[in-house]
Amino acid sequence: MTSWTRYIGCAAFAAFLLTGCGTTADENADQPQEDSVNEENEGNTSHGDNGNNGNNNKVRLMEQNLQYTINGKAIEKTAFLKRSDNQPFSLYVLQQFKLSAEEPGKDIVFLTEDDSIYMRIELLKADVNWDEVEKNVQAQLKSLSDTIVDPALDVENGMGFEVKSGDDVITSILLKDEKAPVRLTMFTKKDKDYRDAFLQMAMTLMKG
Numbered sequence: 001m002t003s004w005t006r007y008i009g010c011a012a013f014a015a016f017l018l019t020g021c022g023t024t025a026d027e028n029a030d031q032p033q034e035d036s037v038n039e040e041n042e043g044n045t046s047h048g049d050n051g052n053n054g055n056n057n058k059v060r061l062m063e064q065n066l067q068y069t070i071n072g073k074a075i076e077k078t079a080f081l082k083r084s085d086n087q088p089f090s091l092y093v094l095q096q097f098k099l100s101a102e103e104p105g106k107d108i109v110f111l112t113e114d115d116s117i118y119m120r121i122e123l124l125k126a127d128v129n130w131d132e133v134e135k136n137v138q139a140q141l142k143s144l145s146d147t148i149v150d151p152a153l154d155v156e157n158g159m160g161f162e163v164k165s166g167d168d169v170i171t172s173i174l175l176k177d178e179k180a181p182v183r184l185t186m187f188t189k190k191d192k193d194y195r196d197a198f199l200q201m202a203m204t205l206m207k208g
Contacts, residue, residue, distance in 0.1 A: 060081055060090065060206065061081070062080065062081050063078050063079065063080045063081065063092070064078070064079060064081075064092055064204075065077065065078055065079070066078075066079045066092065066094060066197075066200045066201065066204075067200070068094075068196040068197040068199075068200045069196045070192075070193055070194060070196070070197060071191070071192075071193045075197075077094055077095060077096075078094075078095055079092035079093055079094045079095070079201060079204070080092065080093055080095065081093075082099045084099065084101070084107050084121075085101060086101035086102075086104065086105075086106075086107050087105065087106075087107055087121070087123050088123070088207060088208055089121075089123060089180070089205050089206060089207050089208070090205070090206055090208075091201055091202065091204045091205040091206065092201060092204040093109060093201055094197060094201060096111060096112055096113070097109050097110060097111055097112065097197075097201070098110055098112050102120065105122060105123070106120055106121070106122050107120070107121045108120050108121070109121065109198065109201060111192075111194065114192070116187065116189075117187065117188055117189065117192055117194055118186075118187050119184055119185065119186045119187070119198040119201075119202065120184065120185040120186075120187075121182060121183075121184060121202070121205070122182065122183040122184075122185075123180065123181070123182055123207065124181040124182060124183055125181070126178070126179075126181065128181050130174065130176065133174060133183065134159075134161075134174065137161055137172045137174070137183070138161060140172075141161055141162075141163045141170065141172060142163075144163050144165050144170060145163035145164060145165055147163060147164075148161050148162065148163055149161075149162050149163070150162070151171045151173075151195065153171075153173070153195060153196065153199055154199075155173055155175070155199065156203075157175065157176050157177060158173055158174055158175045158176055159173075159174050159176075160172065160173045160174070164190075167189045167190050167191070168187070168188075168189060169186075169187075169188045169189060169190060169193070169195075170185070170186070170187055171184075171185070171186040171188070171195055172184065172185050172186075173185075173186070173199065173202070175202065175205075179207060180205060180206070180207035182202070182205060184198070184199075184202050186198050186199075
């Protein structure tokens with residue numbers, strides 16, 4: 001009887017130790033998950049929208065100042081980070097403009113006080129055939145005017161085409177960025193030359 005009692009006592013003690021170890025292991029297993037979530041949340045909230053490119057951890061601030069010219073007048077205003085709900089990109093939008101989806105694969109940034117002044121944004125495929133895109137752009141512009149000119153805008157790693165029809169000015173810009181090739185189409189007027197403002201916003205575009 002004494003041996004049996006001792007056996008039960010040892011078994012009970014061993015079970016207690018196993019239970020205790022299991023509890024400690026579970027608690028320790030949960031702890032890193034909580035820390036990971038907290039770090040991730042801190043990373044997402046410390047600078048707001050982060051504008052990641054896939055695995056790129058680059059963080060984007062919620063706002064930044066942009067310098068541009070309108071009809072020769074130099075201006076500097078605050079632009080706010082906006083993310084498209086229609087295409088995988090974000091960019092900084094000046095406060096007097098608004099980003100909106102136009103149709104699948106096309107977004108526009110328009111002047112809130114006059115929505116006839118706007119820029120269309122189309123992301124292109126990484127393996128885009130630029131020769132075909134250029135021919136397509138010129139064909140569309142020629143339907144408006146036979147005279148296509150260089151808009152003489154300072155476009156890094158890009159090229160532009162422009163036509164005028166009455167007071168309307170239509171400008172197509174091709175941004176030949178390997179990571180984020182983009183086609184821009186700007187609709188402005190002679191007395192409302194917002195082309196540089198549109199271009200400065202477009203230059204902040206980040207795909208992802």
